[in-house]
Amino acid sequence: MTEVLPNFRLMEPATVEEAVALLNETPDALLCAGGTDLVVQLRKGLAETGTLVSLSGIAALREIEVTDAGLRIGAGVTLSQIERAQVIVDGYRAVAKAARSVAGPAHRGVATLGGNLCLDTRCVYYNQSHWWRKSNDFCLKYRGDTCHVAPQGNRCRAAFSGDMAPSLMVHGAEIEIAGPKGTRRLPLAEFYHEDGAAHIRLEHGEILVAAHLPPPGAASEYEKVRVRGSIDFPLAGVAVACARTPEGAARFSVAVTGTNSKPLMVDVPGDLPPHSAPEAFFAALEKAVQKAVSPQRTTTIAPHYRRLSISALTVRLAKRLT
Amino acid sequence: MKRIVSLNINGRTVEEAIPDNLLLVDFLRERQALTGAKKGCDGGECGACTVLVDGHPRLSCLTLTASCAGTEIETIEGQARNGRLSTLQRAFHENLGTQCGFCTPGMIMAAEGLLRDNPDPDEDDIKSALGGNLCRCTGYVKIIESIMVAAAEARR
Ligand SMILES: Cc1cc2nc3c(=O)[nH]c(=O)nc-3n(C[C@H](O)[C@H](O)[C@H](O)COP(=O)(O)OP(=O)(O)OC[C@H]3O[C@@H](n4cnc5c(N)ncnc54)[C@H](O)[C@@H]3O)c2cc1C
Ligand code: SF4
Numbered sequence: 001m002t003e004v005l006p007n008f009r010l011m012e013p014a015t016v017e018e019a020v021a022l023l024n025e026t027p028d029a030l031l032c033a034g035g036t037d038l039v040v041q042l043r044k045g046l047a048e049t050g051t052l053v054s055l056s057g058i059a060a061l062r063e064i065e066v067t068d069a070g071l072r073i074g075a076g077v078t079l080s081q082i083e084r085a086q087v088i089v090d091g092y093r094a095v096a097k098a099a100r101s102v103a104g105p106a107h108r109g110v111a112t113l114g115g116n117l118c119l120d121t122r123c124v125y126y127n128q129s130h131w132w133r134k135s136n137d138f139c140l141k142y143r144g145d146t147c148h149v150a151p152q153g154n155r156c157r158a159a160f161s162g163d164m165a166p167s168l169m170v171h172g173a174e175i176e177i178a179g180p181k182g183t184r185r186l187p188l189a190e191f192y193h194e195d196g197a198a199h200i201r202l203e204h205g206e207i208l209v210a211a212h213l214p215p216p217g218a219a220s221e222y223e224k225v226r227v228r229g230s231i232d233f234p235l236a237g238v239a240v241a242c243a244r245t246p247e248g249a250a251r252f253s254v255a256v257t258g259t260n261s262k263p264l265m266v267d268v269p270g271d272l273p274p275h276s277a278p279e280a281f282f283a284a285l286e287k288a289v290q291k292a293v294s295p296q297r298t299t300t301i302a303p304h305y306r307r308l309s310i311s312a313l314t315v316r317l318a319k320r321l322t
Numbered sequence: 323m324k325r326i327v328s329l330n331i332n333g334r335t336v337e338e339a340i341p342d343n344l345l346l347v348d349f350l351r352e353r354q355a356l357t358g359a360k361k362g363c364d365g366g367e368c369g370a371c372t373v374l375v376d377g378h379p380r381l382s383c384l385t386l387t388a389s390c391a392g393t394e395i396e397t398i399e400g401q402a403r404n405g406r407l408s409t410l411q412r413a414f415h416e417n418l419g420t421q422c423g424f425c426t427p428g429m430i431m432a433a434e435g436l437l438r439d440n441p442d443p444d445e446d447d448i449k450s451a452l453g454g455n456l457c458r459c460t461g462y463v464k465i466i467e468s469i470m471v472a473a474a475e476a477r478r
């Protein structure tokens with residue numbers, strides 16, 4: 001606990017353009033939003049930098065706006081704002097529930113949506129102090145050459161463990177990214193990549209500025225499996241949304257986190273028609289989730305338990321929404 | 323890099339040259355001799371360093387002092403006034419909400435933040451407000467009772 005933060009300078013730009021310019025001038029600069037993950041990483045020697053670019057002074061990132069196209073949530077909006085915002089609680093319940101399930105209240109008061117979506121992947125061999133990792137010869141993700149989870153493999157399997165991404169994905173979110181060449185938009189699901197050491201598609205010099213949600217159209221839920229109920233990263237988490245087709249069938253979308261190096265959408269086995277016996281449908285849904293996820297030995301809890309519990313939880317949420 | 327930072331701690335204005343990488347918990351403990359906020363973990367896990375920044379509970383071990391320029395910081399040392407314990411402190415003392423005491427400053431500051439927001443919390447409100455504060459001694463029951471008693475006292 002005697003670690004000292006690296007000797008960085010703190011820059012506090014007032015606009016997104018200034019922040020982008022700063023990042024592009026400084027190759028080793030790191031972005032800091034609420035700092036609830038980044039400062040831990042700096043303290044543990046998992047990130048190094050001479051320049052920290054804080055996003056806290058950029059007012060434009062902190063707005064939740066209702067537009068004709070739906071809802072725009074700025075990347076700097078805090079998770080406490082999200083869990084309390086009535087438009088989100090009413091129209092996108094999974095998003096509010098996911099926000100409420102992140103860390104503790106003192107974290108959520110400063111932790112941002114952008115920081116959560118850009119959260120680093122996690123692993124028991126990685127999220128440790130410097131001396132712990134050093135005594136274990138580090139690992140493939142950072143400074144070492146072997147993965148202790150899958151020693152035969154050549155890629156990092158660390159698990160994406162942010163709670164917000166799946167809740168936004170089941171509502172069809174897109175994200176807006178600002179960079180030196182202007183802004184671009186892409187579906188949130190396409191932002192991620194199945195590689196624990198390089199899981200987000202963000203170039204140096206780019207900033208996530210907002211998430212866009214279409215108008216509310218589905219009831220949704222989010223829940224997670226964790227070791228401690230009061231504060232913990234998800235061992236696995238699932239968001240389920242349920243919309244009605246014109247024929248009255250239930251159409252589900254399902255996204256999971258904590259099981260892979262990226263949050264992922266699950267291929268759902270068709271719609272659940274009205275007045276049909278649902279048991280076969282839910283059994284197929286449970287199987288589909290088990291097939292989609294691939295939890296690894298990145299937590300102290302067995303992968304098999306995470307696979308079974310997340311598929312059971314998916315069905316529980318789907319039934320609740322039917 | 324250093325900068326001059328002016329902030330208010332427990333009602334007293336402080337102006338100092340602060341390195342950009344100085345954590346608030348280290349500033350309070352090492353430079354202000356306010357050792358009430360504890361450093362109980364590697365960062366963000368235990369809540370023992372909880373203080374109020376502009377009235378809201380914050381983890382001082384994850385907060386850069388330089389980012390607190392112009393804010394009002396309250397620590398456990400600001401609770402007692404004129405030699406008298408605050409309502410929360412007295413309630414923790416009288417209801418065995420404190421044993422070894424290591425978590426207590428963080429618990430009390432988190433509870434202070436809760437009571438300002440919600441003077442009449444139920445047990446679930448208290449549990450979620452203290453979600454990030456860990457205690458190795460009490461088992462939490464007495465802590466929750468202490469906050470209930472303090473809330474009732476304060477409402478009278
Ligand atoms: C004890 C503890 C428990 C936790 N539990 C959970 C949990 O249950 N679920 C969970 O999801 N998280 C959890 N977290 C992690 C963290 O608190 C949250 O994920 C939080 O939302 C991160 O947001 P932040 O603003 O603090 O991010 P920061 O720490 O500021 O940044 C995180 C990362 O995102 C990058 N970044 C930030 N903003 C942007 C942006 N706009 N554009 C591009 N990159 C950006 C940063 O460079 C950094 O790499 C926990 C943390 C702790 C310490
Ligand atoms: S999955 Fe392997 S390479 Fe990745 S962090 Fe864990 S041990 Fe390191």
Ligand code: FES
Binds near residue numbers: 362363365370371382
């Ligand atoms: S010292 Fe443990 S949360 Fe700050």
Ligand code: FES
Binds near residue numbers: 423425456459460
């Ligand atoms: S009283 Fe000892 S840690 Fe809480």
